[in-house]
Amino acid sequence: MRHLVATHLHDRRRSVLVWGLALGLWSAFIVSIFPSIEDALSKATEGYPPALKEAFGVSELANVEQYLQAEMLSLIVPLALGYMAVRAVASGLSGAAESGRLDVLLSAPVSRRSLAAASFVATAVELVLVLAVTVAFTALGSALSGAGLSFGSAVAGFANVWPLALLFAGFGVVGTGWSLRTSVVTGSVAGVLASMYVIDLIGRLDSGLSGVRYVSVFKYYGTAIEDGIAPFAFGGVAIAAVVFAALGAWLFDRRDL
């Protein structure tokens, strides 16, 4: 399987650079402007409705970690990497079916489950690489601007996105058990991603609807950049991702290609 993972990563090397650079540069920009807008931010957030601040995880914007959480980690990074994870898995399976590569690979002594597993594992590694690039640029931005971002907090904040994005990779594998069209798989799972975010948002805005948050992975996401990684939530979501990927591999094994 390592050959398949290595090939998948080789094929996705540009994607790692593009996503890593895009998120890293944007994150570095956010961090680097913090010192110059810090005072104005504190005053501005005082006027925000409490529910709105709760909804977006913005209790205060008193330090760069909170600002990074509000600007990057509460919305942009999880949605972007969730989408990237689905794209990566779908390109490795549905995309391979569309291009004819799957027929060639399945002429060799590999099982369909190995292909699905390799695509999932490669996506997990790809996510780590993108997050590493993002953290590196963010830390660089902080160092250059003197924003004072704690490196450990930044690592925790970004690492916390990994199981969440990986869950959508797992959903993507399930999707390929249902459709071999990349656009269908990506679109469907991206819809689930957006829906989960909205459901969680509604649950946070309206305490009467807080129960709906349990169907959204964002309930278990938290604010690791401030509070550290919650091991049970982190591990639980990661395990759920693996379970969904296993289910997807089973479905992929049973379907016609």
Added chain:
Amino acid sequence: MLIPSTAISVGEPCEHGAVPVIETERLTKSYGSARGIDDVTITVEAGEVFGFLGPNGAGKTTTIRTLLDLLHPTSGSARIFGLDSRRESVAIRARLGNLPGDFGYGKGASGREALSLLARLRGMNDVGRAEALAKRFRANLDRPLGELSRGNRQKVGLILATFHEPELLILDEPTSGLDPLMQEEFLTLVGEERERGCAIFISSHELDEVERVCGRVGIVRAGRLIAVERIAELLGKAKRRVRLELVEPADLAELRMLPGVSELKVEGRHASFLIGGDLDQAIKAIARHHVTDVEIAHPTLEEVFLTYYEEGGAG
């Protein structure tokens, strides 16, 4: 098509009594209400070159994809090397080579990248045979496959299917896109692979090439296998067209009475008719006239195929 300078031995099985390389039993694949294949039963022996003929949509590719476990049979079974095509597909694929009908591997990857991965998946370090085949077929392994013409992509696909010296080659429309010289080289390669002991299953509607390399053919029509015959027997069943030129117009009505004769046309000194089976009686009847020229057209496999196809399954 060019005639090869070296004769290609027709693919007869070289081993007897061994486990068949391919053995299907009433193999059926349905796509809901749409037709796939229905009750296909075939056996291909080691060292045999088996042609699988039929028009587009007849079920050739569905049969191949079911053999390869890309499609799961609705009913019936397929065994390759004596192994179940569904449960033991990984072990089967270790021993076969496959050229898909529309070979593709993504636009960005080169043939060499595909070769490298397949070699690693097969546990091979030496890809010298692939390099030799690339040279022989003048295939460019270094350019991205998306930049290659269909024929050049097909060459790469052929190399990927054969470089590991498989025991079974499954080739779906293998010469599509190849120029005549490369088609010749391909037919020579098929002969060599067969000599090596490889069984070859060729799906094609290029009837001429199948006639030249296959020992037996199966004819598939509307998802059903309507005939499996040795090439020679198949050709023997076909009607041949006989054209005569006589010194003077003659009454040839007696030919009409002979068994197997049809479509008799007489125009002055010229006559033509179709005949199936034994020619002896017709020749003797013709010999009673003063004949200046006679032409007996050897049936092409296409004519044989059309005979089966129109009749809906003789034999």
